Amino acid sequence: MSDYVSASAIKDLLTECPICTEHFDEVRRIPRRMPCCVQSICQACLETYSQGLPTLSCPMCRHQHNLPGGVKSLPKEPIILRILDHLKIVKGLHLPCTDCPDGNPAMSRCDDCGVFLCQECLNAHKRVQPMRDHQTVSFKEMKEQPGKSFNRLHKCAQHHQPLQFYCYTCEKIVCVSCTVVEHKEGKGHNVVSVDEAHKEKAKSIDDTLVKLREKAEGLEEIKQDLKKRHSNIQVSKQAAVVDINKAFDELIDEIQQRRGILLSDVEERSSKILKLTQEGLDSTSNILAKVTSSTEYTRQMRSKADKIEDLQMMGSSAATLSAMLQMSPKASLGRAGVSFASTCFSKITPLLKMAGLVKSVVFSPIENPNGNKSLNDAMTIEHEYVPEAAYMTWQP
Structure with missing residues (x-):
């Protein structure tokens, strides 16, 4: 039973379709071998992928196949079909008799004929003269x-x-x-026994499998190295993002501080000018109000007075009115104001467009004298083109 345990351990690989994960069978999900990727896929899945067309894209490796005879022209996988039959026998599932038309459950198998036999057909099988020496094995023994x-x-x-x-x-x-017909040696065909061909081809395929195993080990090392590099790239990316944000946050802080200084300077300078201008405005307004009210009052009073009263009023107010003519508002700054000059902005703006530099460090594989390739020997540093103006500050 140990071999059955081994078969059970790999049943997912050998008895289930890798596409639909359904069990292979000999009716609908017949295992068909794909010559491109050495995989068996059930006929139902292949018919779904081909959509009835004479072309098929392999569901596993996407290799294009031209199948004039359709999916059924692909070879069946006899090893899987044999494993399925053996598993049915081991598990006691129904296997119909190959010889009788009634489909009675088979009880044994003839190793010489390769057929399943019910009890009646087995008895008949043993009675036929040419088959008396055939080796038959019961399902109980086969388990x-x-x-x-x-x-x-x-x-x-x-x-x-x-x-x-x-x-x-x-x-x-x-x-x-x-x-003696299609493959006659006289017609140039090289025909040998199955044992001889198997021995030679087995040696060849074993050598190929050893080389493929070595190749797989090498590819696994490269895969692990690439996974590590992939992780390192992600780490370097995050570090670069953090550095960029930090640099520009500091730059923004400097800009905000400079803007605050300039706004404070505007406030201070405009306050001084506004104060002097306001004092001149207040002084002018006071003199204007005094002149206006005194002039209007004198005119109205004179229009109501007789000559004596008018003469008296003029005598008492002439000096005051004359003094008003000499009054002057406080000196003002004339035309004044504050303005902003974007000094050096014409130089800063281009520099901001070139602020910072993102570099890619790439280690390219080069071939050593011994024929091996190393991923760490050749280093290339790539970055964006920076105009000469970027170095106008004489920074390295």
């Missing part, structure tokens, strides 16, 4: 056997004979009839 011992019978789809040879020329597994 105790490792899953790898549960093999399917591979037959040629054209000649219905066991697949025993491999044609290197066509890269195809063939039967004995194929070797």
Whole structure:
């Protein structure tokens, strides 16, 4: 039962479609092998992705496939189908008899024919002369056997004979009839036994898998390094944002302080001028009121007086009226006011547009003499172009 436990541990990988996560079966969710990414995807998902068109974009790696025969032209994955059958036997699920038309539940399997047999068909199977020596195994016995011992019978789809040879020329597994017809050695085909081809190709694929494992280890190191660099970039970004905000907050504080100083200066200077102007205004208003009231009063009184009274009044008021002619308001500043001159603003504004500098430090991989690449050898510092005017303050 240990092999069954191993199969159970990887059942999600081998018995479930990676797209819909539904279990494969031999009716609707038939596992179809994708040649681009070495993955098996159920037929239902592939039909959904292809939408009935003769082209298919692989759901896993997006590789484009031209399938004139549709999704069904992709090969079935026999290993998964075999694992499914073995799991059904182990779990005691229903498997129909292959030979009888009634679909009776199978009880055993013929290793030579690769068929499932009910009890009646098993008895008949043993009575047929050519099949008397066939090895049959009951499901009870198969539950105790490792899953790898549960093999399917591979037959040629054209000649219905066991697949025993491999044609290197066509890269195809063939039967004995194929070797004397389509894959005849006299026609230039290189045909060897399945065992010989398997031995040679197994060595080749094992070497490739070792190299891929080494490549995966190298890629994992690069991945971890890139993740670390990604995190460092995020940290440097936040630090740059903090530095920029701090620098400009300080600059804004300086500008606010300068604005406060200028506004206070305006207030102080305008207060002095306004005070002097107000004093002149008050003095002028007082003299005007006195002159106006005295003049109007004298005119009205004279219009009511006789000559004697008029003569008396003129004698008493002539000196006062004459003194009013000499009165003058306090001296004013003439035309005065305050104004703001944007001195140096024509120089400050361009400098503000160039204030600060964002730099990108990039470590580019370079190839060492030993052929390895290092991510830390070549450093490039990139920043925005700064006009010569930026250095007008003679700062480095």
